[in-house]
Amino acid sequence: GENVEQHPSTLSVQEGDSAVIKCTYSDSASNYFPWYKQELGKGPQLIIDIRSNVGEKKDQRIAVTLNKTAKHFSLHITETQPEDSAVYFCAASMTGFQKLVFGTGTRLLVSP
Amino acid sequence: GAVVSQHPSWVICKSGTSVKIECRSLDFQATTMFWYRQFPKQSLMLMATSNEGSKATYEQGVEKDKFLINHASLTLSTLTVTSAHPEDSSFYICSARRLADQETQYFGPGTRLLVL
Numbered sequence: 001g002e003n004v005e006q007h008p009s010t011l012s013v014q015e016g017d018s019a020v021i022k023c024t025y026s027d028s029a030s031n032y033f034p035w036y037k038q039e040l041g042k043g044p045q046l047i048i049d050i051r052s053n054v055g056e057k058k059d060q061r062i063a064v065t066l067n068k069t070a071k072h073f074s075l076h077i078t079e080t081q082p083e084d085s086a087v088y089f090c091a092a093s094m095t096g097f098q099k100l101v102f103g104t105g106t107r108l109l110v111s112p
Numbered sequence: 113g114a115v116v117s118q119h120p121s122w123v124i125c126k127s128g129t130s131v132k133i134e135c136r137s138l139d140f141q142a143t144t145m146f147w148y149r150q151f152p153k154q155s156l157m158l159m160a161t162s163n164e165g166s167k168a169t170y171e172q173g174v175e176k177d178k179f180l181i182n183h184a185s186l187t188l189s190t191l192t193v194t195s196a197h198p199e200d201s202s203f204y205i206c207s208a209r210r211l212a213d214q215e216t217q218y219f220g221p222g223t224r225l226l227v228l
Binding site for chain 1: 116118146154155156158161205214215216217218219220221222224
C-alpha cells in the first residue's frame, strides 16, 4: 500500500521568511496530493492540492510542486506570518480509490 | 462552499456509556464520508469509510461493533462509540467528499471525547 513520509517534523522560521515542507510517496499510481493545515483543536483545512498532470500550482503565498519521477512533492509558503503557525499534513491518493494516506505532519512555528 | 460540521464539539461521558457523533455536509451532498481518529501530536488515522446507503468499510484493527457507523442520507453520517472506555478518549474527525469530486475531502472541526 501507499506510504507517505513527511519532513521536517518541526520547522521554526522568522516572520517574512519562506518555509518548505517535503513529502515523498511510494506508490507511483498515486495521482492526487492535497495539503492540509490544522490549527490546535480544530479539524484539518484544505489549503492547496495538486494532481499528477501538473508540476506546480500556486495560490497567493502558497505553492506546491510535484516531481512524479522522484515521487515527491513539496509545500512552499512565502512571506510567512504568525498566523501560518500550525501543523501541516500532506497526503496522497489514487483516483478511484477512496482513501487518503497522510504524512506524519510538520509543526510550523512562525516567530514575529 | 464545502462546509462540514460535527456535533457535539466535545463530550465527556462515563465509562460504559455510548456516545453518538454526527457529521453533516452543510452545503453539498456527500456520497462518501470518512471517520478519523487523532491522538495528540499524531497524524490522522482512518477508522472507516462510510458510503450512503451501504455498510461502512472499516480499517484493519478497528472494531466495527464498537464503532458503529451509519450513513443514512447524503448529508449525514453518525459514529457511535459503544460501551466507551478511557482508552477511547481521542479527537474524532469526519470528512466528506462531494458527489462531483471523487478526490477532495473536506474535514469537519472534530469532536473531542473524554471517557472517565
